[in-house]
Amino acid sequence: MKKIIITIDGPAASGKGRIAKYIAKKYNLLHIDSGLLYRKVAKLLIDYKIDLNNTNQVKKILIKTKKLTLRNNKNLRNEQIGKMTSIVAKMNLIRNYVNKHQIMLTTKKTKKKGFVVDGRDIGSVVFKNADLKLFVDVKASVRAKRRHKQLIDLGEKSIYAEILKEIKLRDKQDIARSNSPLVVPKGANIIDNSGLFNNTLKKINQLIGQI
């Protein structure tokens, strides 16, 4: 039976991950968090102290790293890695590598009914023929407020104004890059996730019911 593919794109801290996790559980799909894969590559490049201008060095590390797993790690979620990730995610070489991994993950044998993949270019570049495309939209100030609260709740230091600046910078980097910029994919349904999460889920369940 054909496996379904649902894509979720949207800016940083818009709630894509939370939505993807909900969909994965409710509909028995495998969640592929493409941001996590980019973060893993960024962490590798930091750990090996790779000079990003040295394409050969970057290539060598990618060739050496045959597999990226979907295993999450709290260390990958900090702002330093987030910032570095949006820089390395501009590189063609790295985008091709991560895209290949995402496609590979969807060709593996699995008992799941399909895949829910979230990121910035999933419905526009990686899975253009997905069964359902979602684009999550939330104003930067609301996203910054949520991220700030999340960090405080985790017991980390956070200054709202700085978080807002970081989020705006990441938006700018994701939208302005020439390589797979963040766009509303053709045929995507725009989901406003500024209000109650239950309202977002209601809308999403309606759309999935129509697949």
Ligand code: C5P
């Ligand atoms: O979604 P998350 O914040 O974990 O993504 C980290 C960074 O990876 C983003 O800021 C973005 O620059 C990059 N990314 C991307 N394309 C994707 C997923 C993430 O460029 N499909």
